């Protein structure tokens with residue numbers, strides 16, 4: 001197990017594309033919704049493990065801006081799971097000192113979910129442990145557009161002046177959670193080699209770890225394997241190798 005005392009490079013911020021819930025269920029002859037239930041249970045286990053290992057920020061891809069294309073029944077099920085989780089897990093967050101955050105477009109989320117998110121953010125805001133950022137109704141492109149809009153609305157400048165002033169920092173500082181550092185490591189389960197619109201802006205220099213395991217089967221040992229792989233990477237950020 002890797003933890004703060006092992007002296008290996010520990011990512012400060014890990015993002016997880018929790019994919020493969022549907023396939024996990026289908027392989028067992030169960031309804032896809034059952035895969036989401038198991039996926040949520042696993043998210044709880046991995047959150048706890050990541051926090052124990054000393055990771056400071058963990059972004060979980062819960063629901064994308066494209067996931068609305070799914071059957072209404074599946075979408076409703078996922079939203080009700082999220083809501084249940086937010087209402088029932090305050091003790092879990094308190095015990096683990098975890099601070100809950102949200103990233104994603106609040107436009108398009110139902111009022112009841114929004115109020116649960118707001119409540120969870122408020123209830124956990126003083127906890128000093130790991131930040132868990134729930135990416136819900138999240139799309140990387142959507143996030144960049146919203147950041148650009150915030151930037152442009154800041155000044156009373158003309159459109160021409162605002163456009164000339166727009167730079168990379170202007171976008172970075174106007175993302176949903178500008179205090180959260182860029183992800184160092186992005187884990188994707190279920191074997192797909194694509195970003196699916198996750199953290200497009202922030203992951204410019206993230207390291208990727210992809211495993212064939214479906215999300216409900218992704219274990220703490222798999223998390224350790226991802227952390228070990230990360231520790232062995234050489235990050236160059238475009239510069240020359242040593």
Ligand code: IPE
Pocket residue numbers: 018019020021022023024062063064067078190
């Ligand atoms: C990930 O599992 C959860 C969400 C995208 C909400 P999937 O539901 O995408 O599972 P697969 O990819 O169909 O197996």
Ligand code: IPE
Pocket residue numbers: 017018019020061062063064067192194196
């Ligand atoms: C990405 O998984 C979104 C989440 C894990 C929430 P998808 O299952 O939506 O991605 P695609 O459709 O395989 O690209």
Ligand code: MG
Pocket residue numbers: 019020021
């Ligand atoms: Mg999927």
